[in-house]
Amino acid sequence: MTLERLAATIAARKGADPETSWTAKLLSKGPEKCAEKFGEEAVEAIIEAVKGDRARLASEAADVLYHLLVMLAARDVSLDDVLAELDRREGTSGLDEKAQR
Template sequence: MTGTIDSEALAWDKQNGLLPVIVQDAHTLRVLMLGYMNRDALAATLASGKVTFYSRSKQRLWMKGESSGHVLDLVGIATDCDADTLLVQVHPHGATCHLQRASCFETAPGDDLMALDALVAQRASTRPQGSYTTRLLESGIRRIAQKVGEEGVETALAAVAQDDAALLGEAADLLYHLTVLLRARGLSLQDAKQVLADRRG
């Protein structure tokens, strides 16, 4: 994905100067909404870094979140093979849907591990009181690393001596604590996924 695109290479004439825009969470890969852009909306999006659409009902440019504050920060933009549809990846601030849901497509699939990573990052930033993640982060790297070790042993033992449900529960605990450990080091699950991608060559 890239933050720049050649507007003149797009097939604006196919739909009376409008292109459908699929909006996707860059972290979880969940589809959030569908909108439309004209040339001016695309230019405004690229210039501001905030996703702006052309509202067919209001007949004007409309920056997502201009009223609610739930803006979409542009991460990347790409076109399809026919140059008549855009895929826009974003970091959303709050609910995207007017029904206060994360996505306008209620059951749209996403990457649950990346959703966990985003939640841990948010907790690391805000440190809400009463949060286990907050307590864990404030306990320091050594304690978090110890927890990862404990969860790893418990996962291995469950694989040998317990049923599938117990193994899956321990594996989920291990993934959560590993996510916190990475975040405590200023890293993320996405960084670990990139290492896997690099290994695939």
């Protein structure tokens, strides 16, 4: 799966030289900067969703997914952790799940 390969690449770049890897550069700036960058990309995706440009939205959504995985890696949360949480929620009404929080 593409997301799994991307997550593995991000994990492999954690120890890379920030001068040669954008991912390593982001991670070297710490979790807070990674979260900030994720937020910026999410806003850009929202703007494209409102504008209705499908191609631009797809591009921005790809940026969001990449930066989400970088942010998770910065806090040592794996894609498998997130997928396990989604599996746990499967079959549960969104309303019921929110009420349990």
